Amino acid sequence: MPLQVGFDRLELQRILDLYGRMVAAGIWRDYAMDFGKEAANFSAFRRAAERPQARVEKRPSLRAKQGMWTLFGESGQVLKRGHELAGVLSPLERKLLKVVED
Numbered sequence: 001m002p003l004q005v006g007f008d009r010l011e012l013q014r015i016l017d018l019y020g021r022m023v024a025a026g027i028w029r030d031y032a033m034d035f036g037k038e039a040a041n042f043s044a045f046r047r048a049a050e051r052p053q054a055r056v057e058k059r060p061s062l063r064a065k066q067g068m069w070t071l072f073g074e075s076g077q078v079l080k081r082g083h084e085l086a087g088v089l090s091p092l093e094r095k096l097l098k099v100v101e102d
Contacts, residue, residue, distance in 0.1 A: 005040040005060060007033075011085055015042050015056060018089055021096055028053065051075075054092060056085075 007015065022028040022044065030045040032052070039059040043052035055072040062068050067083035071091060082088045 004035045004037060005058060006035050007040055007042070007058060011058070014085055014089070018092060018096075019044060022092070025096060027096070054079075056088065 019028060019031055019042075027046070028044045029047060032041075032043045032045070034041040034043070038061065039057050041055055041057050043055045045051075046053050051074055052072075053074050057070045057072065058068055059070065060068050062070075063083070066081045067088075069082050069085050069088040070078055071080040071088045073079045079091050080088045
């Protein structure tokens, strides 16, 4: 068992690509990453002093169950779970598309 869970290069690239597009759209301004024994988290913020607007969690222990990826909303609610990072990020991608269209 690893001492801490992390993101691999492709996962981090995917997350940071979305983060960059959200920053460019004026939705996010800051992020934080947390790596623990059970899970790795990427949190995105509108402003640094508030709760994250979105949090992506990688929890390998759930790989065989509902999937190791979870997207949490601002109040901690589960927005999406899954086995593939791209699918779990899709609600954020849709939000970005709405902003671009407006």
